[in-house]
Amino acid sequence: MAVPLSQIKAGPLPRLLIMGGTGFLGRHFAEEALRRGWRVTLVHLHADKSDLVQGANQILADRDQGLPASLNGKDYDFVVDTSGQKPAWLEESSARLRDCRGYLFISTISVYAHSRQGMDEDSPLAPTEGVKVDTLEPGNYAARKIQCERALRRNLGERVLIFRPCVIAGPYDATDRFTYWADRMRRPGPILGPVSRQETLQWIDARDLAIFGLDSLLGGLSGIYNVAGDSTTFGAFFRSFQEDYEAVWVRQDFLEKSGLEPWRDLPLWVPSSGDNAGFSRVDNRKALEAGLTLRLATRTAADTLSWRDRDKSPLRAGITPRREAEVLAAYGR
Numbered sequence: 151m152a153v154p155l156s157q158i159k160a161g162p163l164p165r166l167l168i169m170g171g172t173g174f175l176g177r178h179f180a181e182e183a184l185r186r187g188w189r190v191t192l193v194h195l196h197a198d199k200s201d202l203v204q205g206a207n208q209i210l211a212d213r214d215q216g217l218p219a220s221l222n223g224k225d226y227d228f229v230v231d232t233s234g235q236k237p238a239w240l241e242e243s244s245a246r247l248r249d250c251r252g253y254l255f256i257s258t259i260s261v262y263a264h265s266r267q268g269m270d271e272d273s274p275l276a277p278t279e280g281v282k283v284d285t286l287e288p289g290n291y292a293a294r295k296i297q298c299e300r301a302l303r304r305n306l307g308e309r310v311l312i313f314r315p316c317v318i319a320g321p322y323d324a325t326d327r328f329t330y331w332a333d334r335m336r337r338p339g340p341i342l343g344p345v346s347r348q349e350t351l352q353w354i355d356a357r358d359l360a361i362f363g364l365d366s367l368l369g370g371l372s373g374i375y376n377v378a379g380d381s382t383t384f385g386a387f388f389r390s391f392q393e394d395y396e397a398v399w400v401r402q403d404f405l406e407k408s409g410l411e412p413w414r415d416l417p418l419w420v421p422s423s424g425d426n427a428g429f430s431r432v433d434n435r436k437a438l439e440a441g442l443t444l445r446l447a448t449r450t451a452a453d454t455l456s457w458r459d460r461d462k463s464p465l466r467a468g469i470t471p472r473r474e475a476e477v478l479a480a481y482g483r
Contacts, residue, residue, distance in 0.1 A: 163191045166370065167226040167250070169213075169243065170233025172202050174322045178360040179230050180206055186364070192228070193217070194233070200231045213239045228367045229422030230254045237283055237297035244305035252367045254311045255302050259376060259432050261314060266424075268381070268431035271314075271374050299374075308372045313363065316378035316432050319417060319450055320356035321457035327417035328353050329458055332451035335391040342474045343397040344405065344412070344419040347385025350430040351418040355450045356377040362442045371440060378434040379444050384419070384433060390447045400481050404474035408477050410469065417467045 166183050170176040171192030180203045183190045190206040197210070211217055213233065223229075229250050234240050240255070247253065248296075263274040281293035302310045319328030343349075357458055359377055387397045402421060412419045420429045434442070458465075469477075 163187050163189055164227045165191075165225065166364075167191050167193065167221075167229045167247070168206075169229065169231040171206065173232065174320075174324060175318055176230070176232040176355050176360065177203060177322055178320065178329050178356040179363060182357065182360045182364055188364075193221075195461070199397075204303075207400045213242075216246040217242055217246055221246050222329065223247035224347065226250050228252045228254070230363060230367075232256045234298050235286055235294060237294065237301050240298045240301040241305070244302050248306060250309070252309050252311060252370065252372070253302060253306055254363050254367055255299065256315065257299055257312050257314045258291075259314050259316050261296045261299070262428070264413075264425045265428035266426075267428050268433050269376070269428050270433035271376055271436060272394045274469065279344055309365055310454060311363075311372050312374045313359065313377040314374065315354055315359055316376075316430075317353040317455065318356050318359060319353045321454050323356070323448045323454065324466065325417075326458070326467040328450065329454050330417045330465055331387070331467060332391070332455055333458070334468070335388065335395065335451070336455070337471070339396075339471075339475070340478060341388065341395065341397040342416070342469070342478055343384055343388070343399045344416045345402050345421070346399045347383055347388075347397070349384045350381050350389060350427075351384060352378055352381045352416065352419075352432060353450075355445050358442065358444055362437065367442055369441075375437045375440065375442075376432050376434050377442060378432045380434065381431045387447065391451065392437060398478055398481065400477065404481055405477075406478065410477065414467075415469050 166188050168176050168179050171180045172194045178193060180190050184205045191209060191211045192203060193211050195212055209218060229247050234255055240371050252466050257310060259269065261275050262269045276292035276297055278293040278296050281290050283290055283294045285295050299312055323329060354377060362377065388397060410416060412421055420426050427476055
């Protein structure tokens with residue numbers, strides 16, 4: 151059980167080690183920790199990234215080659231691991247950093263078995279037997295994360311906090327999955343919507359995740375939490391941006407005939423009729439009760455688009471305006 155933040159006495163500023171601290175989520179953890187005055191060290195692969203996260207120490211390391219011998223859990227109060235992808239990496243980091251007070255591992259809701267229903271923390275996990283987890287491949291992603299979780303819990307016990315997030319959105323997001331829809335809502339013309347306004351989607355702002363993560367570490371929280379925003383419908387999602395939006399809800403068979411795929415061409419959409427329908431119906435009540443707070447979609451969109459507009463490169467997810475217009479024309483609009 152976590153200690154309420156109001157009951158935590160002031161003490162020395164926490165020392166935080168972030169594994170993967172210059173990427174999308176890790177960068178938000180670093181910025182939030184620095185904003186609080188924490189002492190932050192980043193472990194990452196890349197060359198000098200001090201321009202991205204100013205005020206943090208840096209350690210360059212390839213986890214396939216092993217962590218630096220100097221890395222010691224006694225030097226850090228907390229660890230946030232956003233880059234853990236192989237069980238061997240977690241075996242090493244949990245041994246090397248075993249003296250830390252708390253270790254937060256960012257897992258994924260992909261660890262759950264395919265389900266048409268919503269998923270909570272006790273839902274069945276994906277199969278791992280016979281799945282090789284020593285290479286990074288899309289097909290073994292779930293098994294790798296499950297084995298990473300197990301390695302940490304076996305080695306660190308109650309000091310492990312595991313977050314299983316859904317889709318993460320916000321500034322620095324290189325996937326542009328949420329960003330596609332935020333950008334589409336500000337452009338004129340009818341929107342190609344998947345199937346019906348009742349289709350579901352779910353995401354969480356990276357900053358909300360980071361705030362909850364640091365608060366949880368400081369409060370001594372442990373265990374497993376689905377860290378997700380509230381499941382919503384595409385109709386409600388569109389309406390949160392624009393009350394009088396115009397959408398054309400295209401039947402699934404026509405989308406398939408047109409060569410448009412869920413998730414890839416229409417980001418965040420998982421068909422409600424399929425075996426993975428539960429992917430956008432993740433139960434987040436346990437995290438909300440533990441203190442997770444969620445910002446409005448419009449705020450996530452505004453901040454993400456402001457960052458994205460400075461990038462100026464084409465969106466990396468979703469269909470182009472030309473392709474959208476072609477499909478709508480063929481559909482009769």
